[in-house]
Amino acid sequence: MTMSTNETAQRLHGVMAEFDSAQELVDAARQTMAHGFTKVEAYSPVPIEELNDIIHKKRTKLSQIVLAGGLAGMATGFGLQYWASVIEFPMNIGGRPQASWTTFIVPSYELTILFAALSAAIGMIVLNGLPQPYHAVFNVDRFSMASSDKFFLVVESADPKFDQPVTAEFLRSTGAKGVYDVDE
Numbered sequence: 001m002t003m004s005t006n007e008t009a010q011r012l013h014g015v016m017a018e019f020d021s022a023q024e025l026v027d028a029a030r031q032t033m034a035h036g037f038t039k040v041e042a043y044s045p046v047p048i049e050e051l052n053d054i055i056h057k058k059r060t061k062l063s064q065i066v067l068a069g070g071l072a073g074m075a076t077g078f079g080l081q082y083w084a085s086v087i088e089f090p091m092n093i094g095g096r097p098q099a100s101w102t103t104f105i106v107p108s109y110e111l112t113i114l115f116a117a118l119s120a121a122i123g124m125i126v127l128n129g130l131p132q133p134y135h136a137v138f139n140v141d142r143f144s145m146a147s148s149d150k151f152f153l154v155v156e157s158a159d160p161k162f163d164q165p166v167t168a169e170f171l172r173s174t175g176a177k178g179v180y181d182v183d184e
Contacts, residue, residue, distance in 0.1 A: 013136035013184050014039075014156040015167045016143070017176035022048050025151035028174035029054045032155065035170060039159035043137065043152040062123050069119025070112045077108035140180045154182060 019025045025042060032040055033054055042051045081104045085091075090098050125131075137143050137154060146152050153176075155167050164181070171179045 013182040017171035018178040039156035065123035070116035073111040073115025077111035
């Protein structure tokens with residue numbers, strides 16, 4: 001029984017290339033993106049700021065999530081105080097106004113910070129896809145070196161331009177020390 005190319009590609013997460021230095025990885029990532037691949041990921045033992053600009057050109061939505069969380073916190077703080085002071089428990093103390101917004105500033109500010117911080121933490125976890133105790137790249141034996149001194153570039157099979165033999169040959173042409181299939 002022979003498997004079709006689609007069945008093989010469905011079992012394959014992608015193709016991984018191994019590099020010895022950060023500069024080799026950056027150069028290969030540039031070539032890979034220029035070649036038209038879109039589903040690309042890089043793994044490195046150290047942060048490489050250039051890779052984020054090369055591979056992930058779109059910006060994260062985290063700042064918008066934090067802004068929405070902060071505004072929700074501010075509205076919650078103000079609304080809760082307004083409800084308590086004006087609607088549910090109104091008190092006339094010395095003829096002062098019940099809805100004095102200046103007295104609502106500090107608690108509203110504190111809830112703004114709280115909601116923004118919580119939305120930042122939760123948004124970061126969700127957008128990063130955490131927790132992720134398993135990933136297909138762990139199936140490649142050499143990938144254990146990604147946390148010490150090797151650099152890896154993966155072109156995923158979900159990429160519209162992905163063709164296993166062609167992609168593997170292309171990654172070899174970028175100067176990779178090794179090219180490996182990443183099984184699901």
